[in-house]
Amino acid sequence: MPTERLFSTANRWFRLSVGITAALVILTALGGFILLPYAQSDLKVAGLWDAICSAAGIPKLKSSASSVQPTFKTSDVIMTSAMLANPSSESIGRGATLAQQCAICHGPTGVSRADSPNLAGQYPAVIFKQLKDFKSGARTNAVMSPFAPHLTDQDMVDLAVYYHYLPRLPAYHPTQKIPAPRIVINGAPMRGIAPCGSCHGGLDNKTGSPWLEGQSAAYMKAQLRAFADGTRRNDISQQMRNIARAMTAEEIEEAANYYASQPPDEYSAAR
Structure with missing residues (x-):
């Protein structure tokens, strides 16, 4: 009795099983990648390709026209x-x-x-x-x-x-009267605040960060508050806004007074 090869196109059962499997794959793909995305009322898709990308978990690239300015x-x-x-x-x-x-x-x-x-x-x-x-x-x-x-x-x-x-003006600080505050020396790592000296120091200065020694305390407090409330917004990558928002009123006061401290004789002479 002749035997028919199992995995052969001449075998009608093989052809039938392959056809059914392919049909199931196509129907599943149509349902999962096209029908389901369109069925979600809270998901807005721009077209067929957008629906397929959304179902596959590929993030949509927003056009410049729809980006938030x-x-x-x-x-x-x-x-x-x-x-x-x-x-x-x-x-x-x-x-x-x-x-x-x-x-x-x-x-x-x-x-x-x-x-x-x-x-x-x-x-x-x-x-x-x-x-x-x-x-x-x-x-x-x-x-x-x-x-x-x-x-x-x-x-x-x-x-x-x-x-x-x-x-x-010199980087002078009367240690006995105004000790270096923690916010200047250590920052506040748990709140994402780097030490002030890491960017505004005389030896280690980040490009674009000003020299603060001898600046007016009133001016520095006003600028930190402006960064915190968003009325000043020209800092690079929002770095000062993020820091100032996380600082307490006491830390702003301490940092400003520390950098403003100058020896009375030199400070008066310079003025």
């Missing part, structure tokens, strides 16, 4: 560690001339008498970025917003390198 102007300044390195003496000289317009708020030697930022010795990239942000509207201020739009990029460079050229 901020309702405020964001900073477009790109910071690098080599920004404004090795300025020319001509640029510093031009900056000295331009800075005469700034003296009423920032002082003739770059040290403010009016709780405005001290610019003497400030990192040039910091000054350049803030001026660019004031000009673009990414940062606003009643005095600086009307002033900055009249500055060219070269004017901003010249001002930045001139103020950096001036001697800055």
Whole structure:
């Protein structure tokens, strides 16, 4: 009696079983990847391919038209560690001339008498970025917003390198009176707060982070509160907003008073 091969297209039972299996696979795929996504009322699909990707767990790529855009102007300044390195003496000289317009708020030697930022010795990239942000509207201020739009990029460079050229206030802290607060030295790791000195230190400075020593306590507290409540939004990658929101009112007070502390004789002389 001749035997028929089991796995052969000549075997009608083999053909039937393969056909039924293929049909089940197709029906399952149609149901799982197409019918079920369309049946979910809370799932919006744009088409057949979108439904298949959704069922397969592939994240949808939103088009730029449907992406969420901020309702405020964001900073477009790109910071690098080599920004404004090795300025020319001509640029510093031009900056000295331009800075005469700034003296009423920032002082003739770059040290403010009016709780405005001290610019003497400030990192040039910091000054350049803030001026660019004031000009673009990414940062606003009643005095600086009307002033900055009249500055060219070269004017901003010249001002930045001139103020950096001036001697800055020393990093002095009367240990007996104002000990270094934990938020400055250690931060608060459990709340995602890095030590202030890790970005704003004299030896270890992150590009774009200002030199804080000798700054006005009132100015620093105002800026930290502005970052915390979102009225100032020109920080890089929201870093200062995230930190300030996690800081307590006491920590803001301690950090500002610590950085503002200066020896009375040198501080008065500089002013």
